[in-house]
Amino acid sequence: MTTPPLPEHATLLIDLPGPAFVLAEGASKMILLSLWKPILVLLPMVGWAWLIAKVYDKHAAQFFLPRRKWNLLHMCLGGLALALAVGLGLVIGENEGAFWAGLGAMLVVLVADLAAYAMSANKDERVPEKYHIRFNAETIFGEKKKVEDTSAQAKVALAIRSQDEKGKYTVAVAPPLADSPEYAVRTAAEQVWMNAVKARASQLDIGPTGKDNQYGVSYLVDGMRIGAEVVPAQNAAQIMNFWKAAAKLDVSDHRRKQMGHVQVEQHEVKRIGRVTSIGVQGGMRLTIVFDPEQAVTRKQAELGLLDMQMAELKAIVSDGKGVVLLAAPADMGRTTTMYAITRMHDAYTTNVQTVELEPQGALEGVRTNVWDPQKAGQDAAPGGAEFSTTLRSILRRDPDVVSVAELLDAATAKEVAKADHERTRLYVSMRAPDALTAIQMYAKAVGDLKQAADSLHGVVAQRLVRKLCTNCRVAYPPTADMLKKLGIPEGKIQQLYRKGGQVLIKNRPEVCPVCNGGGYIGQEALFEVYSIGPEERSLITQGNLQGLRATLRKRPLPTIQQVGLRKAVDGITSIEEVMRVTSDAPAAGAAKPAAGGTPEPAPA
Helix, strand or coil, X not given: CCCCCCCCCCCCCCCCCCCEEEEEECCCCEEEEECHHHHHHHXXXXXXXXXXXXXXXXXXXXXXXXXXXXXXXXXXXXXXXXXXHHXXXXXXXXXXXXXXXXXXXXXXXXXXXXXXXXXXXXXXXXXXXXXXXXXXXXXXXXXXXXXXXXXXXXXXXXXXXXXXXXXXXEEECCCCCCCCHHHHHHHHHHHHHHHHHHCCCCEEEEEECCXXXXXXXXXXXXXXXXXXXXXXXXHHHHHHHHHHHHCCCCCCCCCCCEEEEEEEEECCEEEEEEEEEEEECCEEEEEEEECHHHHCCCCHHHCCCCHHHHHHHHHHHHHCCEEEEEEECCCCCHHHHHHHHHHCCCCCCXXXXXXXXXXXXXXXXXXXXXXXXXXXXXXXXXXCCHHHHHHHHHHCCCCCEEEXXXXXXXXXXXXXXXXXXXXXXXXXXXXXXXXXXXHHHHHHHHCCHHHHXXXXXXXXXXXXXXXXXXXXXXXXXXXXXXXXXXXXXXXCCCCEEECCCEEEECCEEEECCCCCCCCEEEEEEEEEEEECCHHHHHHHHHCCHHHHHHHHHHCCCCCHHHHHHHHHHCCCCCHHHHHHHHCCCCCCCCCCXXXXXXXXXXXX
C-alpha cells in the first residue's frame, strides 16, 4: 500500500519524548523539538565559559601570556563546539543518534580547548611550577579532607620519605605529636626546605659562620650564593640532625663525610634531596642538593653550544682517540657536560665507563666506577695515589671510552697521558677557567710536554651565566661607545637587555612573579671548543703558549667571552652578567676587559 503524498501546506510533526516547542516553521512544514535538549547543550557551554572567564583569562593576564590570542582561540573553538552541537544534533539530524553525536563532538572540542591552554601554559617558563594548571578531582574536592586528616596527627607541611634497602622511597618519616619538642624541630626543618624551594635554590647549605654560637643558612640560586638567615648553633644542630636522620645517616657522627637521600612531597610535587654532612672548622656543615640527577641530565642539543661549536664537538667525539679536556670553574656545569658528551657514545656497542668520587646521576649502559677514599686501603683524603691506581686498573681492560670526573693529582695525569690513545678515548674533567689554561695545567701535571701534547685531541671549556627573565627584562638602546668597545658595528643592533625585577600590573609596579624580583631565572652555558691537531701539539711540545693562543685565535670559533656577547645581543643574558662571569680570566684568543669593565673588540 502506497502512502499518499502530503498536501502542499501540511504540517510535519515529529513525535519526540518530553515537552516540545517549535524549532522551525516554513510554508510547507514545521519541526518540533524536545525542550531538554537545548538545556543539555547549554550546561557544558556555560561551565566552559565560566572557566575561561574566571580562571584562564586571569591566569594569562597574571603571567603575561598572549591573552588576546588565547581569548580569540577560545571564542573560535567555543563557536565551533556550539555549531557542531546545533548542526549535528538539532538541525541536520532527525533522530536521537544525531543529537548525541553532536553533543559528544561539542564536548570533545571544549575539553581540547581547555587542555591546549593548560599544556601550553605549563610549559611556559614564565609560569612557576606551583601555578601550573592541573585537572585533579581529588585535589579540588578532597583537599580539605586531606588537611583535616593530617591535622589529627600534627600540622606538618611536607611528606618526607627515606629510602628502604632497595633504594625506594617507602619509609615515611612520621610527624611527631604537636605538643612535643620534636615537633618544633620538624617545623623548623621544613621551613628551611620550603624557603629554599620558594627561592628556586638548587642547593641549601647550613654551616658555621665563624662567629661564636652562630650558624648560617644560605642558598645557591642560579649559581649565586644567597645568605638567608643566621640561627643559633643549638637550633642549627637540631635541624641538621633531623635531615641526617631522615636520610638515614649516623646522627652521632659529626666529622666523617656522609651522604644519603630523601624524598619530599609538597602540594603533590615530589622532589629528591641529596643530604651530605661533613665536619668543618667550627662544627658541621649540612648540604642538601635538590633533584641532583635531574640537574645533570641534559641532551647535547640542550647544552647551549652554537652551531659551529656543536659541529666541532661532534668531530672531536667521532675521532674517538686520545684525551679531551673538559674545563670549568667550580659549580659551572662540568658534570652536566661530561655526562652529555659521554652519552654521545653508544654504550651498547662500545665499552663506556666513568670514574667518579660521587656519581651525580645514572648513565644508561655506562659502567660507573666509584672511588671512595674512606674505604680500607685508600687514603683518608682525596688526592692520594689510590685514585690513579684505580684509573690504571680500568685502562688495562681496554675500554673504548673512559670519563674521569676529576684530575686529582699529577699521578692521575700521568696515567691519563700513558694510556693507549689509539684505542681509548679519555674525557678528563678538571677545574680550569678556560681552554688555554686547561691545556697548560694538564701539561704541567703530566710533567712531559711531548707526552702531554701527543695525548691531547681536544679541549672544551665553559662557564655559566644567568638568563634574563623574559617576563621583566628591560630593553635599552646601546650607546655608540659601548658598541665600539664590544666590537659591534654601529647600527648593527638596536637594543640590548638588562635585568628588571618588576612588572606593571594595572599601571602599578609589582615584583615579577616569575623570577621573584631577581631579574634572572635559570642558567645558560658559554662554551669554547677546540680540536687539537698536529700544529697545536707542536706548539705545546715547544711550550709556546703565546703561539698556541695565536693559533687558536685564528680559528673561526668563538671564545667564551665572544659567545657571551652574542647571547647578550640575543637577549638571553645581559652584558653585566657576561662581564661578571668572564672578566676575571679571558679565554684563549679573547680580548682583555677594558678599564671600564667592557671588553675590547675581538674577532667573532
